[in-house]
Amino acid sequence: MFLAIKEIKHDKLRYGLIISLIFFVSYLVFVLTGLASGLSNLNKSALEPWHAERIILNKDAQGRLAQSFLPLRDLGKIGNRGAQIAQYSTIVKGKSGQKEENTQLLAVNKDEFIYKRLPLIAGDKFTAEKEALASAKFKTDGYKVGDYFTTANSKEQIKIVGFTKEASLNAAPVVYISFETLGKIDKDVTNGVVLNKKLDKNIKLSDSESYTLTQFINKLPGYSAQQLTFNFMIGFLFIIILIIISIFLYILTIQKLPNFGVMKAQGIPTRYLVLNTLTQTLIISVAGVGVAIVLSILTAVVLPTQVPISISLSSVCVAGTGIILMSLLGSLIPIQQIIRVDPVKMIGG
Amino acid sequence: MTGLKLIDVSKVYGTGSSRFVALSQVNFEVEESQLVLVVGPSGSGKTTFLTIAGGLQTPSSGDVLINGQDITLLSQKEQTKMRLTTVGFVLQAYNLVPYLTVKEQFDLLEKVKTNNLSEKQFNSVLNILGIKELLFKYPDELSGGQKQRVAIARALFADPEYILADEPTASLDTGRTMQVMNLLKRLAHENQKTIIVVTHDLRLEKMADKVYQITDGKMKKV
Numbered sequence: 001m002f003l004a005i006k007e008i009k010h011d012k013l014r015y016g017l018i019i020s021l022i023f024f025v026s027y028l029v030f031v032l033t034g035l036a037s038g039l040s041n042l043n044k045s046a047l048e049p050w051h052a053e054r055i056i057l058n059k060d061a062q063g064r065l066a067q068s069f070l071p072l073r074d075l076g077k078i079g080n081r082g083a084q085i086a087q088y089s090t091i092v093k094g095k096s097g098q099k100e101e102n103t104q105l106l107a108v109n110k111d112e113f114i115y116k117r118l119p120l121i122a123g124d125k126f127t128a129e130k131e132a133l134a135s136a137k138f139k140t141d142g143y144k145v146g147d148y149f150t151t152a153n154s155k156e157q158i159k160i161v162g163f164t165k166e167a168s169l170n171a172a173p174v175v176y177i178s179f180e181t182l183g184k185i186d187k188d189v190t191n192g193v194v195l196n197k198k199l200d201k202n203i204k205l206s207d208s209e210s211y212t213l214t215q216f217i218n219k220l221p222g223y224s225a226q227q228l229t230f231n232f233m234i235g236f237l238f239i240i241i242l243i244i245i246s247i248f249l250y251i252l253t254i255q256k257l258p259n260f261g262v263m264k265a266q267g268i269p270t271r272y273l274v275l276n277t278l279t280q281t282l283i284i285s286v287a288g289v290g291v292a293i294v295l296s297i298l299t300a301v302v303l304p305t306q307v308p309i310s311i312s313l314s315s316v317c318v319a320g321t322g323i324i325l326m327s328l329l330g331s332l333i334p335i336q337q338i339i340r341v342d343p344v345k346m347i348g349g
Numbered sequence: 350m351t352g353l354k355l356i357d358v359s360k361v362y363g364t365g366s367s368r369f370v371a372l373s374q375v376n377f378e379v380e381e382s383q384l385v386l387v388v389g390p391s392g393s394g395k396t397t398f399l400t401i402a403g404g405l406q407t408p409s410s411g412d413v414l415i416n417g418q419d420i421t422l423l424s425q426k427e428q429t430k431m432r433l434t435t436v437g438f439v440l441q442a443y444n445l446v447p448y449l450t451v452k453e454q455f456d457l458l459e460k461v462k463t464n465n466l467s468e469k470q471f472n473s474v475l476n477i478l479g480i481k482e483l484l485f486k487y488p489d490e491l492s493g494g495q496k497q498r499v500a501i502a503r504a505l506f507a508d509p510e511y512i513l514a515d516e517p518t519a520s521l522d523t524g525r526t527m528q529v530m531n532l533l534k535r536l537a538h539e540n541q542k543t544i545i546v547v548t549h550d551l552r553l554e555k556m557a558d559k560v561y562q563i564t565d566g567k568m569k570k571v
Contacts (some may be wrong), residue, residue, distance in 0.1 A: 011448060
């Protein structure tokens with residue numbers, strides 16, 4: 001610790017540059033993680049409050065709710081183990097001049113578990129026809145409880161009676177309505193059944209297939225490709241951090257080998273020198289990551305709401321810990337140099 | 350059994366046409382409380398002798414006994430510990446850690462070793478070497494002579510039984526050279542230190558209790 005701190009204090013510029021480098025890469029990792037998480041939420045945040053186990057869709061729908069149609073004759077077999085759901089993609093137009101929203105209308109039944117689990121942040125849940133419970137996004141965009149809207153291809157006016165926590169599906173905010181309301185806008189169909197309990201093995205639904213919620217999310221259009229792209233970028237950044245730290249510490253260590261040689265000649269144990277190098281790496285990586293955490297959280301606050309970024313302290317802490325571990329891993333190569341340095345060669349014997 | 354002894358020590362580098370004999374059948378002995386000088390020209394094997402005597406490298410053949418123990422048989426870890434507790438080096442180059450102030454050079458030793466010089470003894474060493482006012486300076490703010498004096502003080506600070514010094518007065522003027530040699534002599538005679546100084550400066554011979562001459566890796570007592 002002693003040598004580590006003294007050296008950083010003495011060579012402020014050199015270590016400042018390394019800390020800056022770790023900061024920039026960490027910041028990039030956190031922002032990309034935030035964007036990946038934000039876009040992921042944009043695709044699936046509506047599903048979280050449901051706490052569902054599985055979803056049953058038509059077997060030909062390739063796991064996509066909007067493309068699925070379940071025959072009505074089978075739905076009675078589900079009983080209270082699941083909730084019917086229908087998805088209708090449309091444009092919502094506010095009657096008080098609010099901006100048009102690309103929206104997913106989700107029809108659910110009042111007496112089923114999805115409806116019961118929807119978290120309210122304002123107003124009430126819908127109880128009658130032509131009433132809707134909208135995602136908080138609509139509130140942010142200027143809609144209020146009591147406002148009316150229409151949808152594309154329909155003149156039916158629907159009243160917003162409440163707002164639920166930020167909920168979106170397929171990158172569009174969700175509006176919950178009843179099947180009766182959906183029937184007024186479009187044909188009354190059931191696209192799928194969301195299960196909150198396991199189905200008995202003897203219950204067979206014709207032409208259907210059951211998916212876990214994770215499978216369902218992964219089959220959302222573009223979702224897997226998008227997340228894979230982000231994960232690749234983040235993964236590569238972790239490798240880049242490993243390489244950068246290794247190279248920087250290697251160069252620094254090579255420059256310091258004569259000093260290490262003299263210290264070894266004086267009897268300073270190799271273990272002490274190795275621990276100091278590890279401590280030094282820990283200090284510079286924690287400093288870089290720490291600044292990046294603060295700035296990335298500030299960035300998420302400052303960025304306009306249109307940018308789908310979701311940076312939570314817990315997620316950046318996990319990613320930050322990963323970066324610090326990578327940095328420590330990166331210091332292992334220069335540490336080998338310290339272990340191997342021959343004091344006699346360094347002092348010119 | 351105290352003292353440092355080299356028995357038939359040889360050091361050979363390389364093989365075949367690149368074979369180079371740095372030390373050849375060296376026999377050397379120094380007893381407790383003696384100041385011994387090893388004189389010889391550049392390239393005669395002085396530093397090789399010193400690094401072998403201090404356990405920094407192992408000889409190709411022969412024995413190196415410190416206080417009766419053959420240090421060539423010690424593990425690397427044991428040799429490091431021995432250097433920290435028993436042997437103090439004053440080296441020619443790269444003596445000081447560049448990012449530590451003079452005071453911190455001593456603090457570093459305190460971090461890894463107890464039983465260093467008492468504050469009174471240390472202050473006395475600083476005064477004799479004339480470096481008390483340099484305590485908060487970095488090595489790059491010191492002249493060559495000042496660096497050398499700090500390196501001597503650092504070797505003394507750990508209070509080792511043996512001090513092995515490689516050209517410790519090379520960067521000092523005549524007055525300071527005599528002061529340093531007198532200090533080393535006093536340490537040997539009054540503080541029971543065993544001091545080996547390798548140098549090419551023949552003026553120092555009169556200060557020593559014993560003088561060895563080394564030429565082309567061969568050593569003889571003068």
